[in-house]
Amino acid sequence: MAxxxxxxxxxxxxxxIGQAVAIVRDGGLLAYPTESGYALGCSLDNPDGKERITRIRQLDSHHHFTLVCHDFAQVGQLVHFDNRVFRSVKAAAPGSYTFILPATGAVPRRLLHPKKRTVGVRIAAHPVACALLEELGDPILSSTLILPDHEEPMTDGWQVKEELDHQVDAVIDSGECGDEPTTVVDWSGETPEVVRVGSGDPAPFE
Structure with a gap:
């Protein structure tokens, strides 16, 4: 029971927040609110957590997982970008965007896209997510909590608890949160490509 x-x-x-972070550090899987709906999260060094997210969401092997970060210092340790991409990302973050970028050697290989060697990164804006990341001191491996056969993320903490009570270790409820997932921008090539339109304005990258 979560x-x-x-x-x-x-x-x-x-x-x-401290108790929830302790669960994450102990290998647990957490459901937590963001400005773009609920997300499932675990520590980067928790391979079982990644597999649990994959099972809950019924993801395939080409799914881009997201490393949710507290600030640009963390992002810079995880992905490669030149000055042009840095300015573009910095103008849009923190907020409802996920950026797909080439990963550095600091990212475990099992977290990367199997062919592209890329990973998603996002800087959190929701106060609860920010508090979690600050207390943890590391990024959180995350995926938006969109259940199979659903198009929108879950947004109500108690509903998450009822639906996934025996599949996650903890649920943080802070009331209703955003009901649209992030806008996903693939910046791994020469020009940005909007691969999913969500709550972030896609116009700057089109």
Whole structure:
């Protein structure tokens, strides 16, 4: 049965955040709110967590997982980008965008796209996600919580608890969150390609 944390949406209680982070550090799988719906997350060095996300969402081997980061210092350790791409990403983050970029050697190979050697990165904007990342001190391996045969992410913490009670280890509920997934921009080539239109304005990358 999943632990359930009811936290304030703008000023989450440090004790609850600390307990949730302890679960992540101990190899647990967490469902947490973002500005673009709920996400499933685990530590980067948790191969079982990645497999659990894959099973819950019924993902194929070509799915781009996302490394949700606290700031650009973390992003810069995980992906390669030149000054042009850096300026473009920095203008759009933090916010409802996921950027696909070539990964550095700091990213475990099992987290990369099997052919492209790329990974998704995102800088969190939701206060709860930001608090989690600050307490953890590392990025979170994440995927938007869109269940099989659904097109939109889950947005209600209690509903997540009821639906996935025996498939995740903890759920953080901070009330309703955004109901559109991120806009995904593939910046691994010479020019950006919008591969999914979501809550972030795609216009700057079209």
């Amino acid at each position: 632990r359930y944390f009811d936290v304030h949406p703008r000023d989450p209680q440090p004790r609850s």
